[in-house]
Amino acid sequence: MFYDGNVSAERKEEKKQSKYAIDVENLRVRYETSSEVVMAVNGIDLQLKRGVTLGIVGETGAGKTTSMLSLMNLIETPPGVVEADHIYVNGTDVQRLSAAELCRIRGNEIAMIFQDPMTSLNPVMKVGEQISESIMLHGRVSKKDAMERAARMLEIVGISPSRASEYPHQFSGGMRQRVGIAIALACKPEILIADEPTTALDVTIQAQVLKLMKQLKTEYGTSMILITHDLGVVARMCDEVAVMYAGRIVEQGTLKQIFNETLHPYTEGLFNSLPNIHNRVASLKPIPGLMPDPANLPQGCAFAKRCPYAAQACYAEQPARKTYEDGHSVWCTAYRDAEFHIKRKG
Amino acid sequence: MQEAILKVTNLKKYFKTKKGTVHAVDGVSFSIEKGKTLGIVGESGCGKSTTGRAILRLVEPTDGEVIFEGIDVTKADKKQLSALRRDMQIVFQDPFSSVNPRMTVSQLIAEPLVVNKIYKGRGSKQQIEDRVLELMDTVGLARRLYNSYPHELDGGRRQRIGIARALAMNPKFIVCDEPVSALDVSIQAQILNLMKELQNSLQLTYIFITHNLSVVNHFADEIAVMYLGSLVEKAPVKELFDHPMHPYTQALLSAIPVPEITENEEEILIKGEITSPVNLPEECRFYSRCSYACELCKKGRPELQEVRPGHFVACRRIHDVRMEEKRI
Numbered sequence: 001m002f003y004d005g006n007v008s009a010e011r012k013e014e015k016k017q018s019k020y021a022i023d024v025e026n027l028r029v030r031y032e033t034s035s036e037v038v039m040a041v042n043g044i045d046l047q048l049k050r051g052v053t054l055g056i057v058g059e060t061g062a063g064k065t066t067s068m069l070s071l072m073n074l075i076e077t078p079p080g081v082v083e084a085d086h087i088y089v090n091g092t093d094v095q096r097l098s099a100a101e102l103c104r105i106r107g108n109e110i111a112m113i114f115q116d117p118m119t120s121l122n123p124v125m126k127v128g129e130q131i132s133e134s135i136m137l138h139g140r141v142s143k144k145d146a147m148e149r150a151a152r153m154l155e156i157v158g159i160s161p162s163r164a165s166e167y168p169h170q171f172s173g174g175m176r177q178r179v180g181i182a183i184a185l186a187c188k189p190e191i192l193i194a195d196e197p198t199t200a201l202d203v204t205i206q207a208q209v210l211k212l213m214k215q216l217k218t219e220y221g222t223s224m225i226l227i228t229h230d231l232g233v234v235a236r237m238c239d240e241v242a243v244m245y246a247g248r249i250v251e252q253g254t255l256k257q258i259f260n261e262t263l264h265p266y267t268e269g270l271f272n273s274l275p276n277i278h279n280r281v282a283s284l285k286p287i288p289g290l291m292p293d294p295a296n297l298p299q300g301c302a303f304a305k306r307c308p309y310a311a312q313a314c315y316a317e318q319p320a321r322k323t324y325e326d327g328h329s330v331w332c333t334a335y336r337d338a339e340f341h342i343k344r345k346g
Numbered sequence: 347m348q349e350a351i352l353k354v355t356n357l358k359k360y361f362k363t364k365k366g367t368v369h370a371v372d373g374v375s376f377s378i379e380k381g382k383t384l385g386i387v388g389e390s391g392c393g394k395s396t397t398g399r400a401i402l403r404l405v406e407p408t409d410g411e412v413i414f415e416g417i418d419v420t421k422a423d424k425k426q427l428s429a430l431r432r433d434m435q436i437v438f439q440d441p442f443s444s445v446n447p448r449m450t451v452s453q454l455i456a457e458p459l460v461v462n463k464i465y466k467g468r469g470s471k472q473q474i475e476d477r478v479l480e481l482m483d484t485v486g487l488a489r490r491l492y493n494s495y496p497h498e499l500d501g502g503r504r505q506r507i508g509i510a511r512a513l514a515m516n517p518k519f520i521v522c523d524e525p526v527s528a529l530d531v532s533i534q535a536q537i538l539n540l541m542k543e544l545q546n547s548l549q550l551t552y553i554f555i556t557h558n559l560s561v562v563n564h565f566a567d568e569i570a571v572m573y574l575g576s577l578v579e580k581a582p583v584k585e586l587f588d589h590p591m592h593p594y595t596q597a598l599l600s601a602i603p604v605p606e607i608t609e610n611e612e613e614i615l616i617k618g619e620i621t622s623p624v625n626l627p628e629e630c631r632f633y634s635r636c637s638y639a640c641e642l643c644k645k646g647r648p649e650l651q652e653v654r655p656g657h658f659v660a661c662r663r664i665h666d667v668r669m670e671e672k673r674i
Contacts, residue, residue: 059530203389235607259607
């Protein structure tokens with residue numbers, strides 16, 4: 001037993017009162033090494049409503065994965081240093097929890113699907129056992145019952161239960177990712193964090209896995225955070241979107257707001273640099289330059305150097321959040337001018 | 347019509363393994379005109395990379411003909427081959443694992459010049475240095491990176507080194523094997539634009555191997571779709587995207603997530619996964635996953651047939667498929 005009854009009752013009360021599945025304020029994560037300090041996440045606020053899929057979009061090194069790992073308290077400290085005003089998962093501040101209490105929450109209330117299905121599975125453990133392991137950890141179930149449930153999970157993700165006694169290397173990439181999904185869903189978590197779940201897969205297999213995740217979401221009402229760099233996947237899966245750049249959120253809104261009423265110059269740049277199969281153009285418009293080194297971030301807006309709209313003020317100060325009436329938020333100094341708008345048409 | 351710079355006929359590459367023969371490339375034929383790009387598209391394990399390598403004889407083809415400017419590459423002797431290799435180059439997917447991490451940028455770019463002994467005798471050192479700097483300018487690498495090591499650079503710059511190495515010998519033809527797959531989208535667009543500019547200014551012919559259909563749509567003149575070692579469809583790019591005919595191509599196109607909000611987009615999901623290319627039965631390679639398959643499909647492999655001008659499809663059920671033609 002991880003818990004005594006009193007704490008459980010308290011937790012239930014917290015859960016009932018919380019409006020959001022996840023509520024994070026001012027999350028900062030840095031990695032301190034002997035030679036440098038890498039500022040991975042620099043103050044993000046994030047609210048995940050229940051039953052909603054939130055997409056977190058950004059390029060390599062934007063801090064997407066780091067911020068999600070810190071929600072589950074999975075950042076290794078040291079070298080990591082995690083600070084936040086609060087990190088509420090289902091109404092509980094995970095920063096205050098003991099290791100045993102965290103164990104109870106992970107897998108049970110919040111689970112994660114990792115990008116690389118080969119490295120996130122144990123290569124010397126049969127897949128059925130890997131799934132039943134998490135079931136047994138979170139409920140008082142006999143090994144036999146747990147194995148039965150593991151077989152059922154395999155069936156749900158489209159793998160024949162007869163393969164439960166095989167090892168990860170005997171499966172293809174797509175099937176391994178399904179095993180990862182089966183593990184994550186084994187305890188029917190209320191919150192699912194999927195970190196680039198289909199990036200390592202072929203498009204036809206990707207379509208199968210995305211469809212499966214969508215089905216499971218409607219079936220269990222799971223709240224989901226989907227980390228991806230693929231705006232196409234976002235369009236298919238998400239209700240809301242947050243765009244990250246150099247450890248900060250630069251734009252946040254509903255899917256429609258981000259796609260059709262784009263506000264931030266970086267979001268615009270992402271759309272322009274994507275080849276679109278519906279619209280063949282002579283030349284793509286890449287974003288010039290590179291993302292700044294997170295160990296050496298500029299004082300002002302981190303995107304200013306690559307931004308076609310950058311003015312003097314952008315280099316001097318951090319952009320403040322501007323939220324419109326419809327809930328669409330942007331972090332860009334240029335919007336202090338009420339007349340400012342980007343050129344991308346919706 | 348211009349004459350083909352490269353003509354591949356019935357190219358085969360089998361690998362013998364303990365479990366049986368792997369039919370990695372199984373009778374592939376196509377040709378490319380000078381200055382054009384052929385996109386070879388398919389999923390992991392369909393044999394697209396092996397095709398690219400067999401053309402350059404980086405793996406020895408099992409059978410078939412590869413005629414490059416009138417010379418059969420598959421029969422070329424060592425001396426002919428080393429001359430051919432100057433004209434035929436390759437750019438690899440992972441720009442980090444394809445270069446020696448202990449060599450500097452300038453050493454890496456100079457390597458092909460040194461190996462091929464392009465500059466000889468006195469003053470050759472200076473000539474090589476000049477050429478390396480020229481190549482760095484061409485691919486957009488800042489001269490200050492001359493003595494940097496690849497691990498100090500980001501993926502986009504590393505891929506620029508790969509391109510500079512390929513360009514060092516002034517090739518006519520380059521196999522680009524997933525050159526942008528490992529890069530972030532904003533960097534991907536930079537590299538694609540660079541490759542397009544180079545093609546125009548240097549009159550290059552490309553084979554562009556990728557799993558990303560939206561990238562080839564942007565880049566290629568003609569597209570060949572591969573499945574389990576065979577071409578299943580080949581057509582000019584616009585024709586292929588407007589009228590995909592092979593059931594596999596249709597499914598592939600509908601599976602691409604498009605960065606647009608669309609209402610109720612129809613998805614054609616194909617069941618199962620690519621079958622193992624070991625000891626394949628003599629039936630249509632797509633048989634087990636195809637929703638149109640019938641008994642007829644089990645009788646040998648279908649040949650590529652021209653169904654519209656320039657549009658080739660290998661499918662026996664083409665008339666049934668076409669009736670229900672699904673456009674993207």
